[in-house]
Amino acid sequence: MPIDVCQLPMVGGHPVLDLVNTLERGGTAPHDFLSDSSALLRWSVQVGLISDAEADQVCRAWRDEPAAAQAGLDAARDIREGLYLVMLAAITDADDGTASDPIAAGAALVGLHQRWSGAAARGRFVLDSSQVRLVYGTVPAMLVPDRIAEAALDVMLTADLTRVRRCPVLEGGCGWLFLDRSRNGSRRWCRMADCGNVVKARRLTERRRAARPANS
Numbered sequence: 001m002p003i004d005v006c007q008l009p010m011v012g013g014h015p016v017l018d019l020v021n022t023l024e025r026g027g028t029a030p031h032d033f034l035s036d037s038s039a040l041l042r043w044s045v046q047v048g049l050i051s052d053a054e055a056d057q058v059c060r061a062w063r064d065e066p067a068a069a070q071a072g073l074d075a076a077r078d079i080r081e082g083l084y085l086v087m088l089a090a091i092t093d094a095d096d097g098t099a100s101d102p103i104a105a106g107a108a109l110v111g112l113h114q115r116w117s118g119a120a121a122r123g124r125f126v127l128d129s130s131q132v133r134l135v136y137g138t139v140p141a142m143l144v145p146d147r148i149a150e151a152a153l154d155v156m157l158t159a160d161l162t163r164v165r166r167c168p169v170l171e172g173g174c175g176w177l178f179l180d181r182s183r184n185g186s187r188r189w190c191r192m193a194d195c196g197n198v199v200k201a202r203r204l205t206e207r208r209r210a211a212r213p214a215n216s
């Protein structure tokens with residue numbers, strides 16, 4: 001039985017990279033950890049995109065209008081897919097032949113801009129003591145995708161996309177995306193404790209096997 005989306009390790013270094021990692025793309029049957037709108041809601045609280053109080057509002061709005069819940073989930077998945085394509089295009093050293101596709105990435109940027117502008121249109125300017133802020137998520141039914149759109153904009157405008165990495169699939173890694181925040185930019189694995197060590201252990205076994213005499 002697959003684990004709950006909230007049990008997934010957060011390795012992306014940014015909520016929207018963790019969002020991208022909620023869809024397992026490898027193999028013949030992709031698995032979507034955002035299985036329904038309630039999984040999306042739990043995940044959004046877990047990564048801090050919305051507060052518990054906001055989750056209550058969303059929950060009520062989605063319960064009253066199931067179509068809105070589905071629309072929220074569809075929007076979140078759509079942003080996730082768009083980000084995946086854009087991030088993939090930013091990765092220049094993917095090892096598994098997942099060729100970055102500039103046309104797909106360009107189309108994804110158009111879609112992401114539409115999602116963000118819808119979110120911004122539902123937002124509101126708020127005067128804080130020292131500045132005016134754009135507050136996203138004033139419509140409960142769209143609060144979750146709007147906060148995701150806000151976070152997506154943040155990663156695209158502020159992150160150093162040359163630091164986006166993909167846990168190396170051909171070497172036995174899991175293919176998850178993450179932002180390499182190491183000082184020298186040498187992080188290879190999503191988590192050394194999992195993917196890195198598993199691969200190292202397997203290599204050691206292979207080396208030992210290869211070193212054994214052929215007739216044993």
Ligand SMILES: [Zn+2]
Nearest residue numbers: 167174190195
């Ligand atoms: Zn990994």
